[in-house]
Amino acid sequence: MYLKPTLPAIFLSMSLWAQAPAADQSQKVVATVGGKDITQADIQKMLSAFSPQDVQLFQQNPQNILSQYYLFIHLAEEADKAKLLEKSPYKEQFEGLKLQLLRNARINEENNTFPVTPEMIESSYKQHSAQYEQAKIKVIYISYAGQAVPPPGTGTAALQAAAQSALAATQGKRSEADARTLAESIVTQLRSGADFAKLVDQYSEDPVSKAAGGDFGVIKAVSEYPAELKATVFALKPGDISEPLRQPTAFYIIRLEEKGTQAMDEVREPIVQALRNEHMNQWMKDISASYQAVIKDPDFFKTFAPPALPGAPPNAAPPKR
Secondary structure, three states: OOOOOOHHHHHHHOOOOOOOOOOOOOOOEEEEEOOEEEEHHHHHHHHHOOOHHHHHHHHHOHHHHHHHHHHHHHHHHHHHHOOHHHOOOHHHHHHHHHHHHHHHHHHHHHHHHOOOOHHHHHHHHHHOHHHHEEEEEEEEEEEOOOOOOOOOOOOOHHHHHHHHHHHHHHHOOOOHHHHHHHHHHHHHHHHOOOOHHHHHHHHOOOHHHHHOOOEEEEEEOOOOOOHHHHHHHHHOOOOOEOOOEEEOOEEEEEEEEEEEEOOHHHHHHHHHHHHHHHHHHHHHHHHHHHOOOOOOOHHHHHHOOOOOOOOOOOOOOOOOO
16 A cells, blocks of 8 residues: 655655665765765665666666755755744744655555455455456367448448448458357367367467467456456356357357366455455544544634635635645
8 A cells, every 4th residue: 555655755754864874784975965975875775766667767877866866855954954844934834744655554554464364365265255266278260250330421331331342351350240150160160070260270260379379378267358258257167168259359168177266375365455454444434434524613614714824815716725
């Protein structure tokens, strides 16, 4: 749940650069900024608080990032010396940022420290085992031409047929009806004992799976494949041949090779995250239920005028959100 902040946010969250580096870190000076020596230890400490994206920016242009960082530190130190956080509107803004940081820290702590036990993981795995189904399949891919649409006002059956024929000729593909007929014929042959690999080689038009003898790989319940394809696959038994499955540009003939469930170790991290999310949703729901405002005086809120913001001129328009 916790996300590392971007570069400006990192600067805001870090303490001033007065702390001494650990004794076991190198003290070799590798740069200077504003007359200050920067050691290897300083660089390591700075980068330890950076996100991977910010580290990448540093690697691309270390001079620019070092310049920005130490300018940021200098300006923050100057503001601290001038006690600007004791003045309006900075005092109020700082309090707002502090509250936001504390709120986020509390949420992160609740999420990160919620104990997920092995028993909870095993129970969730068994309860949601359908989510972890997987199947290995082979396919034969029979393509057809896309649907042609005649110009507006010319929607006669003859023109539609002519447009479809023209598109099929241009794309070098058969019509959908012809593709279905061929696919149904292949299914009949396969269910009568024909060799799947031979029919793949003879008919399939997907070069990748065809080169692998029809192997399509593993389909998982959570894979981003069309729902109807997954439903067809998981309804089969090993060795079964599906009916032709229509997709936008082709029919798939599927043979199920094997079906099973992912090992628990393979899905342990997603289960832990799901359990944490479930806990957090309930936790936030319970807390929110305790803090539902009850309006006692509706008239007050109808006539309420907010006070002027600190430092804002009289009659200033409220800030846009």
